[in-house]
Structure formats: structure tokens, C-alpha cells
Amino acid sequence: xxxxxxxxxxLDVDNGRVVKGVQFVDIRDAGDPxxxxxxxxxxxxxxxxxLDITASHQGRDTIVSVVEQVASEIFIPLTVGxxxxxxxxxxxMLKAGADKVGINTAAIAxxxxxxxxxxxxxxxxxxxxxxxxxxxxxxxxxxxxxxxxGGRKETGIDVIEWVxxxxxxxxxxxxxxxxxxxxxxxxxxxxxxxxxxxSVGVPVIASGGVGSLPHLVDGVVxxxxxxxxxxxxxxxxxxxxxxxxxxxxxxxxxxxL
Amino acid sequence: xxxxAVIDYGMGNLRSVSKALEHVSPNALVxxxxxxxxxxxxxxxxxxxxxxxxxxxAELKRLSLDELIKDLVKEKPFLGICLGMQALFxxxxxxxxxxxxxxxxxxxxxxxxxxxxxxxxxxxxPHMGWSMLDIKQDHPxxxxxxxxxxxxxxxxxxxxxxxxxHIAGVCDYGGEFCAAVAAPNxxxxxxxxxxxxxxxxxxxxxxxxxxxx
Numbered sequence: 043x044x045x046x047x048x049x050x051x052x053l054d055v056d057n058g059r060v061v062k063g064v065q066f067v068d069i070r071d072a073g074d075p076x077x078x079x080x081x082x083x084x085x086x087x088x089x090x091x092x093l094d095i096t097a098s099h100q101g102r103d104t105i106v107s108v109v110e111q112v113a114s115e116i117f118i119p120l121t122v123g124x125x126x127x128x129x130x131x132x133x134x135m136l137k138a139g140a141d142k143v144g145i146n147t148a149a150i151a152x153x154x155x156x157x158x159x160x161x162x163x164x165x166x167x168x169x170x171x172x173x174x175x176x177x178x179x180x181x182x183x184x185x186x187x188x189x190x191x192g193g194r195k196e197t198g199i200d201v202i203e204w205v206x207x208x209x210x211x212x213x214x215x216x217x218x219x220x221x222x223x224x225x226x227x228x229x230x231x232x233x234x235x236x237x238x239x240x241s242v243g244v245p246v247i248a249s250g251g252v253g254s255l256p257h258l259v260d261g262v263v264x265x266x267x268x269x270x271x272x273x274x275x276x277x278x279x280x281x282x283x284x285x286x287x288x289x290x291x292x293x294x295x296x297x298x299l
Numbered sequence: 300x301x302x303x304a305v306i307d308y309g310m311g312n313l314r315s316v317s318k319a320l321e322h323v324s325p326n327a328l329v330x331x332x333x334x335x336x337x338x339x340x341x342x343x344x345x346x347x348x349x350x351x352x353x354x355x356x357a358e359l360k361r362l363s364l365d366e367l368i369k370d371l372v373k374e375k376p377f378l379g380i381c382l383g384m385q386a387l388f389x390x391x392x393x394x395x396x397x398x399x400x401x402x403x404x405x406x407x408x409x410x411x412x413x414x415x416x417x418x419x420x421x422x423x424x425p426h427m428g429w430s431m432l433d434i435k436q437d438h439p440x441x442x443x444x445x446x447x448x449x450x451x452x453x454x455x456x457x458x459x460x461x462x463x464x465h466i467a468g469v470c471d472y473g474g475e476f477c478a479a480v481a482a483p484n485x486x487x488x489x490x491x492x493x494x495x496x497x498x499x500x501x502x503x504x505x506x507x508x509x510x511x512x
Contacts, residue, residue, distance in 0.1 A: 046429040114318045119494050139314045164350035166425050166453045243412050245423045298429040298449045
């Protein structure tokens with residue numbers, strides 16, 4: 043039997059608190075990362091991603107204690123991204139209990155950071171997060187560029203070339219977000235996902251646009267994703283992770299049940 | 300008091316391992332350490348690690364832990380995890396080859412970039428995620444673990460054990476590979492029990508009670 047496709051809830055954390063309205067009816071404090079993580083763990087999440095969106099530099103230490111707390115009682119893989127600027131930042135997150143660390147903007151500014159972090163800590167813990175935007179005209183065959191700063195700043199870098207380069211530098215996984223789809227609930231950009239997944243030898247997590255359970259299936263079947271990430275469909279209690287897995291299993295996808 | 304030393308030689312996230320051990324054995328003394336004295340005095344030893352075998356071996360030698368480990372496995376329950384399993388074998392093919400501890404006969408090979416599944420689809424490396432385990436022998440460490448359970452793996456290299464009697468579990472990733480080995484006092488797994496949720500905790504709980512036989 044093959045490797046299961048992973049389902050990964052993503053939590054945005056600001057100053058140590060989960061934001062973007064997680065709404066489980068029966069938890070005491072929806073802003074507490076540990077409570078939210080506990081809930082997703084109980085639902086059968088295969089991994090968790092924490093994205094630190096804390097704006098202030100001083101506030102960044104809060105994510106370390108969040109990771110420490112979560113890693114003390116949730117025994118599934120944890121990925122932490124946001125604000126990682128140096129090899130030492132990677133080390134700090136790993137020491138706190140993260141299994142993988144996501145590098146995004148800093149990799150654009152300094153691609154060699156990925157190489158040095160992978161050399162020091164191993165490729166298995168380096169995730170390169172890529173925010174992609176489709177820049178081709180409707181009549182053209184599609185191509186995408188890498189954006190930074192939450193999709194606001196263009197870099198002029200071609201997404202396919204970039205992910206191949208990052209895999210070569212030692213990224214053990216690519217977290218691919220379509221900025222065109224993020225927040226739309228229209229589903230993944232499947233052409234983007236497939237183009238990226240087929241062009242690298244490392245696993246690809248599809249992200250951005252999930253609004254229903256069939257979207258998760260499409261991400262795997264059409265997009266060739268190794269894992270699918272979603273936030274709002276899980277946060278607002280529309281679907282549990284367990285329901286998502288059952289749905290994927292009934293569509294013939296191998297999942298961990 | 301049941302005591303366990305988690306060998307810290309700078310390779311990876313040991314916090315999860317120690318927290319998971321504390322979780323299953325709240326009354327045990329769990330120490331993350333590279334102090335040979337503490338390691339030698341503990342009732343049992345966990346040898347974790349992720350990353351490159353060559354660097355791991357260099358660190359073990361630098362900390363004078365390589366010879367200690369060879370002695371320890373003769374006398375107390377010893378659990379190798381991931382790189383800690385690979386290091387028990389003779390040698391690895393990483394970066395043109397390197398010697399490992401040589402406690403168990405076998406090698407550590409690379410998955411390669413041309414691994415395909417049964418449908419001919421190219422498989423990603425690292426092998427990352429939850430794969431099904433096929434149990435190959437009855438063992439106290441498998442107590443409560445049903446065959447076909449999924450565990451969390453993340454690795455690009457795998458063990459090729461020369462002695463089939465050592466193979467305690469296998470997994471498939473474009474072909475069967477050895478996912479767990481057992482020998483007197485030694486149990487070692489390629490997957491991460493500390494990241495494999497309830498079943499992983501079960502395995503760690505079993506280890507905390509295992510007498511090594």
C-alpha cells in the first residue's frame with residue numbers, strides 16, 4: 043500500500059494567538075493554539091502548519107512558546123513558517139519542537155539561506171513556501187511568478203524555475219500557495235499545482251482556495267499534490283478533518299483513517 | 300524509578316522525543332543528554348536523530364559516544380529512531396560512503412530519484428508522510444499495534460538488513476524496505492513514533508516496559 047495523501051490544517055498565529063476566527067463550538071478558547079491544535083489532532087490531522095503573522099519583531103518570540111506548548115502534547119508533525127530570516131531562526135524553531143520550518147521571503151532575498159539551513163539541519167526539515175500568481179494572458183499557455191509579502195510584491199521569478207532551484211538547494215518540501223485563489227473558496231489552481239508537483243522530486247503541499255471537500259480531491263487527483271492544506275473549511279466547522287478524509291477515501295484516495 | 304536517556308548528539312528535534320516519553324511515562328526520569336555517565340546509568344536508552352549519517356557518526360565520535368553505544372546495546376533496552384536506526388548498521392552510501400556503528404549487519408541505501416509506484420508514477424524523495432507497516436515478527440514492542448497501521452516517516456535513505464531475522468517490520472515505497480529491526484536489547488524503527496500520534500505513543504509506552512528480550 044502506498045503513502046497516504048496528507049491533510050493539513052493551517053493556523054495563522056499573531057502574537058501567540060490563533061487568528062482568522064477558528065469556530066469550534068465546544069472549545070473554551072478558540073484563540074489558544076494548543077486547544078485548536080488538540081482539536082485538529084483529535085480529528086485526525088496528519089500534520090499542522092503554524093504561520094506566524096506577527097508584525098512586530100518583539101512579538102516573534104511568542105511563536106516559540108506556542109510551538110513549545112503544542113509540541114509538548116500533540117504528537118504529529120508540526121511545520122512553522124513566517125518571519126524566518128536566518129539559519130539560527132530555523133534552529134530556534136526546531137529546538138522549540140517544530141519538525142519542519144517554512145522559509146518564504148528570506149529565500150528570495152538570499153537563496154543560499156535554504157542551502158545552509160538544509161546543510162545544517164537536513165533537507166527533511168526545510169520547507170520552501172512559494173506564493174504564486176498567474177501572470178500569463180488568457181490566450182497564452184499558463185505561467186506563474188513568485189510573489190512575496192502576502193502576494194503584494196512581485197519578484198519577476200518564474201515559479202517552476204524557482205521550485206526546481208529550491209529543491210536543488212535542499213528544500214525537502216514545497217508549500218505552494220496560489221495567491222490568485224487564496225481566500226476565494228474556488229478551489230486550488232490545479233494547473234499550477236500539477237506543473238509544480240510534476241517538475242520537482244520533492245513532495246508538494248497544495249494551498250490556497252479550498253472551499254469544499256471535492257477541492258481537496260481535485261488537488262490530489264488533478265493537481266498531483268502530495269498533501270493538501272486548508273484553513274477556513276476546517277476553522278468554521280463546515281467540515282472536520284475526519285470528514286475530509288472520509289470523502290477523499292471514498293473518491294479512491296489513500297488517506298490515514 | 301524507570302529512567303531513560305535520550306542521546307543528544309546534535310541531530311534533530313529531541314524535544315518531541317523526550318516530551319512523548321514523558322507523556323507515556325509521567326513517573327519516569329527522562330533525560331536528554333550527551334553525558335556518557337548519565338547514559339550508562341539509565342535503565343534504557345533512546346537513540347533518535349534526523350539528517351545525514353556522516354555528520355551523525357562524526358558527532359558520535361567527537362562526543363565519544365560511539366564505543367559507549369556498542370557497549371550499551373549488550374546490556375539494556377535500546378531504541379533507535381530514524382537516523383538512530385540507520386547508524387546501527389555497517390555503512391551508508393551517502394556522499395560516497397561512510398562507516399557507521401556496525402552493531403547490526405547491513406547497509407544504508409539511497410531511495411534514488413527513479414523510484415516508481417505500482418502504477419509507474421515517480422515517487423517523491425524524501426519519503427514523507429504516513430505509510431502502512433507490515434509486521435514481520437511477534438515482538439513485545441508491537442503490543443497493541445495492529446498490522447497495517449500507519450506511522451509517520453521522513454527519510455531519503457533506508458536500511459538494507461543482511462540478516463532477515465532482524466527484520467521486525469517492512470513498508471512499501473516503490474518496493475519493500477526495512478522499517479523496523481529487532482535484536483536482543485535492540486529495537487529500531489525508521490519511522491518517528493514521537494510523531495505518529497496514538498500508535499507511536501503506544502510503541503514508546505511498550506519500550507518503557509520492555510525488558511530487552
